[in-house]
Amino acid sequence: MRRLLSLVLATLLISAAFPAFAKDHSVEATLFKNPQCGCCENYATYLRENGFTVVVKPTHELAQMSRMAGIPEEFQGCHISMIDGYVVSGHVPVASILRLLNDQPKIVGITLPGMPQGSPGMSGIKSGPFTIFEIGSPSPQVYEID
Numbered sequence: 001m002r003r004l005l006s007l008v009l010a011t012l013l014i015s016a017a018f019p020a021f022a023k024d025h026s027v028e029a030t031l032f033k034n035p036q037c038g039c040c041e042n043y044a045t046y047l048r049e050n051g052f053t054v055v056v057k058p059t060h061e062l063a064q065m066s067r068m069a070g071i072p073e074e075f076q077g078c079h080i081s082m083i084d085g086y087v088v089s090g091h092v093p094v095a096s097i098l099r100l101l102n103d104q105p106k107i108v109g110i111t112l113p114g115m116p117q118g119s120p121g122m123s124g125i126k127s128g129p130f131t132i133f134e135i136g137s138p139s140p141q142v143y144e145i146d
């Protein structure tokens, strides 16, 4: 019984430590983009500036990859990042990614459709809140409005 208790306790401690783990700044991201996409490069730089280790992989299969990840066409971003088992599509602000990594929800990932002005990696001035959607829900659900 005591062994069981200490086992339960150890499990609790590990899961309590995990959020800090995800926030540590060595999280790896693999970013798939069209070879010509410049704002995608800017987004990779943005992730690096925020402590992520980013590998950029140019591909011509981006639309197909998005579809396979379960992102409807009108919700696709201009690039896809694979981060800690999640799909992060488009110019998603880092705060939403960290929340995703901390909360570990049972979804495929999150997407910020299109290329909104003023979003990370994009030029221009933000003219309204960004709506970030969940990927993997039967119908598109809002993940966060930022």
Ligand SMILES: [Cu+2]
Pocket: 039, 040, 078, 079, 091, 114, 115
């Ligand atoms: Cu873009």
